[in-house]
Amino acid sequence: xxxxxxxxxxxxxxxxxSALTFRALALRLGGGVASIYWYVASKEELLDRATDHxxxxxxxxxxxxxxxxxxxxxxxxxxxxxxxAIVERPWLxxxxxxxxDVQSNSLRLYERLGRRTLRLDLTAHQRFHAVSAIVGVVxxxxxxxxxxxxxxxxxxxxxxxxxxxxxxxxxxxLDPEEFPFVHxxxxxxxxxxxxxxxxxxxELTLAGLRLQAGV
Amino acid sequence: xxxxxxxxxxxxxxxxxSALTFRALALRLGGGVASIYWYVASKEELLDRATDHxxxxxxxxxxxxxxxxxxxxxxxxxxxxxxxAIVERPWLxxxxxxxxDVQSNSLRLYERLGRRTLRLDLTAHQRFHAVSAIVGVVxxxxxxxxxxxxxxxxxxxxxxxxxxxxxxxxxxxLDPEEFPFVHxxxxxxxxxxxxxxxxxxxELTLAGLRLQAGV
DNA sequence: ACCTGAACACCGTTCAAGT
DNA sequence: ACCTGAACACCGTTCAAGT
Numbered sequence: 001x002x003x004x005x006x007x008x009x010x011x012x013x014x015x016x017x018s019a020l021t022f023r024a025l026a027l028r029l030g031g032g033v034a035s036i037y038w039y040v041a042s043k044e045e046l047l048d049r050a051t052d053h054x055x056x057x058x059x060x061x062x063x064x065x066x067x068x069x070x071x072x073x074x075x076x077x078x079x080x081x082x083x084x085a086i087v088e089r090p091w092l093x094x095x096x097x098x099x100x101d102v103q104s105n106s107l108r109l110y111e112r113l114g115r116r117t118l119r120l121d122l123t124a125h126q127r128f129h130a131v132s133a134i135v136g137v138v139x140x141x142x143x144x145x146x147x148x149x150x151x152x153x154x155x156x157x158x159x160x161x162x163x164x165x166x167x168x169x170x171x172x173x174l175d176p177e178e179f180p181f182v183h184x185x186x187x188x189x190x191x192x193x194x195x196x197x198x199x200x201x202x203e204l205t206l207a208g209l210r211l212q213a214g215v
Numbered sequence: 216x217x218x219x220x221x222x223x224x225x226x227x228x229x230x231x232x233s234a235l236t237f238r239a240l241a242l243r244l245g246g247g248v249a250s251i252y253w254y255v256a257s258k259e260e261l262l263d264r265a266t267d268h269x270x271x272x273x274x275x276x277x278x279x280x281x282x283x284x285x286x287x288x289x290x291x292x293x294x295x296x297x298x299x300a301i302v303e304r305p306w307l308x309x310x311x312x313x314x315x316d317v318q319s320n321s322l323r324l325y326e327r328l329g330r331r332t333l334r335l336d337l338t339a340h341q342r343f344h345a346v347s348a349i350v351g352v353v354x355x356x357x358x359x360x361x362x363x364x365x366x367x368x369x370x371x372x373x374x375x376x377x378x379x380x381x382x383x384x385x386x387x388x389l390d391p392e393e394f395p396f397v398h399x400x401x402x403x404x405x406x407x408x409x410x411x412x413x414x415x416x417x418e419l420t421l422a423g424l425r426l427q428a429g430v
Numbered sequence: 431a432c433c434t435g436a437a438c439a440c441c442g443t444t445c446a447a448g449t
Numbered sequence: 450a451c452c453t454g455a456a457c458a459c460c461g462t463t464c465a466a467g468t
Binding site for chain 2: 070100101107110111113114115117118124125126127128129130131132133136137139140141143144147165167170175178179180181182184185187189192197200201203204205206207208209211212
């Protein structure tokens with residue numbers, strides 16, 4: 001079981017979700033295709049278990065974070081850590097928190113995040129929504145940047161900057177009367193850092209939360 | 216072409232992404248499978264075009280919204296409208312804004328949203344990030360709730376409330392010492408409204424933005 | 431308890447050929 | 450310009466059978 005999950009993760013890391021095939025996995029494990037069904041009832045379950053497997057590692061890192069005196073700063077640190085883990089493994093974003101039955105580590109991570117809000121002066125309702133919002137910013141940003149890039153980028157034919165640059169160029173050629181906003185931000189878009197974008201979105205949410213909690 | 220897109224959307228609406236098959240689509244169109252390739256180079260392009268097709272409708276609704284005097288209130292109204300459209304068509308979330316080459320309506324929608332920020336006192340950098348954050352909240356929330364529910368729910372064997380209730384029950388049986396946060400919010404989770412959850416996340420982001428813009 | 435080969439019922443995509 | 454049948458190279462999943 002352990003090795004099934006390890007090879008699944010390795011395959012996902014090396015070549016993405018589309019490369020995760022029962023046949024490819026069986027080849028790596030040196031067995032038959034049907035063997036995998038002894039450990040797992042379906043591909044869905046395999047992905048849930050693989051996700052929970054690596055979230056276990058993230059959880060350990062998260063628990064190593066010290067408790068600061070500002071809960072919101074702690075929330076930020078945890079969110080950034082989770083985000084970085086998903087950036088490293090873009091496939092995580094699509095499966096994380098999808099099924100807390102199978103994904104018990106995801107549930108524990110949710111608990112760890114939420115616990116930080118217990119010291120804030122919020123109703124249970126607000127707390128629930130606050131944590132959902134934070135997880136949403138993380139997963140939303142990560143999923144956005146985790147979309148499989150066109151294969152010319154994967155092949156190294158063009159790098160990410162050149163890829164963004166092509167879009168930027170197309171946008172610059174749009175009518176400025178019709179697309180004033182796009183023109184306003186095209187230089188920001190060109191070569192932008194996804195991590196920056198995530199941090200900004202997170203800051204807006206945390207600022208809203210700070211206001212709500214009055215701290 | 217028009218009818219290819221219409222049938223694609225109808226198929227997606229009726230039975231979700233997994234039901235969109237070139238064979239199923241050809242059957243509805245009363246033609247052969249290969250015919251579709253005359254209109255579209257790949258399934259990916261088909262999905263991009265179908266997405267853009269319906270975003271066109273959303274865009275029209277969006278343009279009918281009056282310009283208020285508070286840009287942030289306008290942004291909220293637009294975000295809610297986009298959210299509702301994605302809730303109605305959960306498959307939209309996964310494809311919206313994925314490729315603005317093909318999805319020209321998505322680009323126009325992005326422009327419409329962003330234009331509202333031009334009246335806020337922000338740098339271009341902040342503006343770019345603000346709009347990204349808002350789109351992120353919408354898509355993030357919508358994707359989260361758009362995951363194909365387990366088929367027992369689809370079959371009507373259990374409704375959504377009962378489905379949430381089962382999770383809630385499992386959570387209530389967790390050790391309260393180990394899961395204080397989960398226990399704190401389980402009653403909020405049980406039977407919660409996804410729209411509420413989205414609105415709260417949006418409010419936090421908009422509050423942060425209001426603070427940043429000083430309005 | 432664990433694994434297998436072989437089949438089943440699908441997929442997206444291609445292509446030579448038709449009108 | 451538009452459409453077709455038939456094939457190709459895959460998929461996830463099942464199952465009877467083996468150790």
